Amino acid sequence: MSTLEIADTTIAGPEDALALAVAQALRGVRGANPLVGAIITAPDGRVLASGYHRGRGTAHAEVEALAGFNGFNESSSTSGFDPADSTLWITLEPCDHTGTTGPCTEAILASGIRTVRYAVADPTGPDGGGAARLRSAGLDVGQVDAEQARRAGAADLNPRWMLARDSGRPFVTAHLAQSLDGRVAAVDGTSQWITGPESRRHAQSVRSRVDAIIVGTGTVLTDDPRLTARDAAGRDLPRQPVPVVQGRRAVPAGAALRGGDSWLHVEDHDPQVVLDRLTAGDNAAGTTVSSAWPHGGTRPGHVLIEGGPTVLSAWMGAGLVDELFLYQAPLILGSGLAGLDLPQHTTLSHALHLTLDAAENGAISRLGDDVLLHYAAP
Ligand SMILES: NC(=O)C1=CN([C@@H]2O[C@H](COP(=O)(O)OP(=O)(O)OC[C@H]3O[C@@H](n4cnc5c(N)ncnc54)[C@H](OP(=O)(O)O)[C@@H]3O)[C@@H](O)[C@H]2O)C=CC1
Ligand SMILES: Nc1c(N[C@@H]2O[C@H](COP(=O)(O)O)[C@@H](O)[C@H]2O)[nH]c(=O)[nH]c1=O
Numbered sequence: 001m002s003t004l005e006i007a008d009t010t011i012a013g014p015e016d017a018l019a020l021a022v023a024q025a026l027r028g029v030r031g032a033n034p035l036v037g038a039i040i041t042a043p044d045g046r047v048l049a050s051g052y053h054r055g056r057g058t059a060h061a062e063v064e065a066l067a068g069f070n071g072f073n074e075s076s077s078t079s080g081f082d083p084a085d086s087t088l089w090i091t092l093e094p095c096d097h098t099g100t101t102g103p104c105t106e107a108i109l110a111s112g113i114r115t116v117r118y119a120v121a122d123p124t125g126p127d128g129g130g131a132a133r134l135r136s137a138g139l140d141v142g143q144v145d146a147e148q149a150r151r152a153g154a155a156d157l158n159p160r161w162m163l164a165r166d167s168g169r170p171f172v173t174a175h176l177a178q179s180l181d182g183r184v185a186a187v188d189g190t191s192q193w194i195t196g197p198e199s200r201r202h203a204q205s206v207r208s209r210v211d212a213i214i215v216g217t218g219t220v221l222t223d224d225p226r227l228t229a230r231d232a233a234g235r236d237l238p239r240q241p242v243p244v245v246q247g248r249r250a251v252p253a254g255a256a257l258r259g260g261d262s263w264l265h266v267e268d269h270d271p272q273v274v275l276d277r278l279t280a281g282d283n284a285a286g287t288t289v290s291s292a293w294p295h296g297g298t299r300p301g302h303v304l305i306e307g308g309p310t311v312l313s314a315w316m317g318a319g320l321v322d323e324l325f326l327y328q329a330p331l332i333l334g335s336g337l338a339g340l341d342l343p344q345h346t347t348l349s350h351a352l353h354l355t356l357d358a359a360e361n362g363a364i365s366r367l368g369d370d371v372l373l374h375y376a377a378p
């Protein structure tokens with residue numbers, strides 16, 4: 001709970017309140033769920049509690065803020081705040097549906113808070129919007145002025161997540177572990193390891209969030225990867241992503257990725273075909289895939305493109321990568337495979353422009369001797 005971290009902060013108005021909620025939201029990780037932040041303020045503007053969504057399956061931001069608010073009030077014998085006088089500010093309209101967690105509308109009603117302000121309407125269809133439900137219960141619920149919400153950064157929190165949702169596809173994260181000269185393997189194909197143990201642990205934590213990991217046949221035949229999500233001690237985690245192989249060559253009978261409960265081979269080069277097969281949840285000839293994905297649901301909500309360069313380039317070139325983790329190791333290979341190759345981009349105006357992503361502890365971090373750069377696609 002981050003209540004204490006922002007104690008003694010006072011908001012000057014709605015834009016200020018939303019800016020604090022946005023800062024909370026940016027502490028979360030991208031993926032199947034959007035980034036969401038919330039704060040609760042007293043009538044004099046003092047910030048009493050805050051919360052953010054830590055990813056699929058965890059408490060929603062407002063529920064986390066409400067827990068902090070209730071705990072603060074209970075532990076404070078002299079300065080408890082009447083919930084009815086407090087305001088809940090959220091970057092996204094509260095939900096009114098039971099997904100992997102219960103509806104936030106119920107938590108808000110139970111809290112006694114009677115004033116709710118949010119920045120962005122919940123786009124998740126009939127199940128999403130909880131504003132009407134709260135209004136019908138007599139609460140004062142309003143959407144903050146769009147220009148103020150934009151200036152606070154609330155409107156820019158989840159553009160790619162919304163694009164993925166509108167396209168009916170999972171959120172797509174890409175992984176690229178490269179040398180200083182932008183290469184992911186030496187001429188002879190060796191690449192284990194370019195990045196150090198801290199980078200590889202981070203890469204494992206990304207694997208643990210996703211429903212599926214996609215690699216090309218080239219990577220399967222060269223590296224024979226396991227594609228499992230493992231803890232810091234190298235043990236397999238209880239929930240495993242489904243390995244997906246993209247490409248026409250056969251997956252060898254003894255391939256390590258066949259070791260799990262299910263895996264999928266899509267004998268096609270087109271990322272859209274891979275997406276269609278994943279969202280259909282169907283079995284492909286000669287392979288098995290679970291009908292329930294590791295993090296729940298009949299469709300994958302989040303997939304990881306782990307490479308190699310041919311497959312990553314195909315997804316990047318098709319505009320299907322939402323975020324990129326680029327692990328930059330301090331070595332120069334001198335020759336070898338470039339991490340990305342888009343030969344159809346022949347002039348500067350063809351360049352793909354990414355932006356540094358402030359989510360998840362900031363865009364630039366040091367991991368041992370490596371640097372991790374976190375990018376959002378535009
Ligand atoms: N450092 C890193 O982050 C990583 C490094 N690597 C390294 O990358 C190297 C492998 O590179 P690469 O061969 O590019 O690996 P890929 O895994 O991208 O496999 C490429 C193969 O997949 C098939 N394929 C699938 N989609 C397409 C498409 N859209 N266009 C063309 N072919 C497609 C083709 O084979 P088919 O004929 O079967 O259809 C193609 O030869 C290895 O040395 C590995 O160690 C791999 C992953 C990560
Ligand atoms: N070479 C390289 C990576 N390569 C990725 O890791 C895969 C091996 O996975 P596994 O068998 O499960 O450990 C490999 O096939 C490729 O997808 N990753 C990194 O973080 N850093 C690196 O230097």
Ligand SMILES: [Zn+2]
Nearest residue numbers: 060094095104
């Ligand atoms: Zn909710």
